Amino acid sequence: MLIQFIVFYVFAAIVVGSAFMVIASRNPVHSVLFLILAFFNAAGLFVLAGAEFLAMTLVIVYVGAVAVLFLFVVMMLDINFVRLRQGFMHYLPLGAMLGAVLLVELLLVVGALVVAPEVETLAAPMPPVEQQSNTHALGQLLYTRYMYLFQVAGMILLVAMIGAIVLTFRVRTGVRRQSIAAQVARTRADAVEIKKVVSGAGVTEGI
């Protein structure tokens, strides 16, 4: 058990430390990298708790996809670090207020948290490999008891995706696109014309 304790405190300390560095570091690219480090260590904590499926999903979804896009965007920003610091005191009250509201909401949610009775039996931490793995347990809960919530969550994501596409979509004129179907559908008759040219007369019509 000793090693587990040590590993837990190492992971936890790095999560808290890198989460702090996300908001403290001056360079936004460093912030994103610290965010990734925090995700990784959170995944480590999940593994320690026996939730290996959640750990892997966290890495795949957040580190492998979301943070890549984050980094992609942040890297392309041309940021003036001095100007970035200027409005700090101006925005502080608003930011602090939002933070306080979120904190109260979190406390309310955590205070009213009840674990569903069947979760206790299905998802006991660290079941032996021969018995039910926690991937099975998660699937069974999600696709039976929480089916509607699961579907609604999917719908919300779909709506958000369509919204993002609609908001950023613009029709550009004058763009030459390759139409593969049109290219493939071309026949010899459309493309080539054979003419007999009399020497010295040349060809006048068409190109």
Next chain:
Amino acid sequence: MAEFWDGYALPGLWIAAKIGALLIPLLLSVAYLTWFERKVMAAMQLRMGPNVVGPWGLWQPFADALKMVVKETIIPTKANPGLFLLAPMLTFMLAIIAWAVMPVGEGLVVSNINVGVLYLFAVSSLGVYGIVIAGWASNSRYAFLGALRSAAQMVSYEVSMGFVIICVLLCVGSLNLSDIVRAQETVWFVFPLLPMAVVFFISALAETNRHPFDLPEAESELVAGHLTEYSAMTFGLFFLGEYANMILMSGMTTILFLGGWLPPIDIAPLNWIPGPIWFVLKICALLFVFVWVRATFPRYRYDQLMRLGWKVFLPLSLFWVVLTAGVLVAFGWAPGAEG
């Protein structure tokens, strides 16, 4: 003290021994993959290939390694030195840690975890960071453009790769890699899921930034893409990481579609050969295809690459997931259907 010895030290040593037994052959094969690639391409182009250092040029990888080590590592003045050095290490590390869950034979695996496929998928999806960080930290236009291309390309092809993996998982009913191989005892998945195997292999080419999808380092436009500013061993680590990734992707394809360590047919002369040898042979065959593709195809245009990923592979693999699930349920073949 006895508790410490039995509880921690002995298992620790055992794990270290297993890691060593896996890593040393892996690193050697990474070194010889470079030799293999040069020899095979040379044969395809009617050249000799490396033939000066040692018999048939066999010491060439070590000569190259020595050259890399003794050269000077140059860090550009305007680069971000920490991240500049971190990027190649990250690339190489990610290519190596994925092997922790790779079963090379029946029970021959460093860590037989329940979610092996997800682990592999997670690690392979992280490969993009090495390139993106390298591109940004180099503070050079070519490197940055290469990094942007690579990020877009790898994220796009991961999506269809995920769906292909789901197809296989539907047929197996487990995320454990050893279970996936055992499920192929009757028939390798490459036969029922042939289109998906092809999609997976092509996506693997795109994930490893190999020809014909090597746009991140397209030398005719971007000098060497994210590698432009790297020299000596920092470059060497990228190079080794790329080749280790090729072996990794071949290993993944072998496990998902070619039956891992299983012989093609379970009959007498074939099943005398031990499993790990079959595994290595299959990986070698796939690596040959990697090289063959490189020697044969011209580079894709960038918009065509994106079109292939999003408009061809994604709908195809999504359709195949639905089809696989439908067939499995309709015929009652779904694993664990009775339970």
